[in-house]
Amino acid sequence: MSATTAPSVRKAPRPRADALRNRERIVTAAREMFVEHGPDVPLDEIARRAGVGNATVYRNFPDRDALVREVVCSVMDRTAEAAELALAETGDAFAALERFVHTAADERISALCPMVSSTFDQHHPDLEASRERVEQLVEEVMGRAKAAGQLRPDVGVGDLMIVVAQLSRPPAGTDCMRGDRFVHRHLQLFLDGLRAPGRSTLPGRAVNIRELRDC
Numbered sequence: 021m022s023a024t025t026a027p028s029v030r031k032a033p034r035p036r037a038d039a040l041r042n043r044e045r046i047v048t049a050a051r052e053m054f055v056e057h058g059p060d061v062p063l064d065e066i067a068r069r070a071g072v073g074n075a076t077v078y079r080n081f082p083d084r085d086a087l088v089r090e091v092v093c094s095v096m097d098r099t100a101e102a103a104e105l106a107l108a109e110t111g112d113a114f115a116a117l118e119r120f121v122h123t124a125a126d127e128r129i130s131a132l133c134p135m136v137s138s139t140f141d142q143h144h145p146d147l148e149a150s151r152e153r154v155e156q157l158v159e160e161v162m163g164r165a166k167a168a169g170q171l172r173p174d175v176g177v178g179d180l181m182i183v184v185a186q187l188s189r190p191p192a193g194t195d196c197m198r199g200d201r202f203v204h205r206h207l208q209l210f211l212d213g214l215r216a217p218g219r220s221t222l223p224g225r226a227v228n229i230r231e232l233r234d235c
Contacts (some may be wrong), residue, residue: 043080045070051091055128059088089144096150099124103157107164114170117161118211121180125188125203172218178227183210 049070053061063084067077081087102123106116158177165171187206213219 042070042072042076046072046077046080046087047090047094050087051095051128054088054091059084063087089147093146093150095127096147096154099127100150100153100157102127103154103161106161107157112170113165113168114215117165117171117214118208120158120161121184121207121211122204124184125207128188166216170216171214172216174218174222174226175214176226176228180214182227183207 046066050061050066053066053069063077064074066087067074070077077087081090102120106120109116109119155177158180162171162175162177162180166173184207187210188203
């Protein structure tokens, strides 16, 4: 090889569009079924709902842990995107926070969170990256509302995320979705209580992210 000839680099082939669509359909179907039935739902049932064969599921996700992790990360990524939209708004900071909270609730993240601790490694790099992105963005959304004097100063990101998780959805696998009609009503009651100035002194102190992770 001459000094002026650069070595050739073989690029990895890009996934085909239909392969990407199949992967997305699998993740969407898995998310729905995990919420409805819990993380132990048979993978062939997920394949059936996604409209793909079992081999397609295993080609994309070698084991159940990989699929559950992808579902949780995708929910966190969509939650982060909702926070980014809230930060992009130039109007009322508290109204942007409200819209973010209601959107986050619709992601059913509360039903999926228990899977993080019970199904696979909590410290997987993909999960850590998605979680840190959400935490940082939510802190920015709340910080903007506090700076505007609209959000009471004695609440933290942990306080917000705990309540969203507890109020938003029933536990995965309970097959009880009737409570959905109360979700946004109760979340709005909670949000009204976050407005500054606070009408009472909260016991304890604001819950930060580290404390939330240690719960």
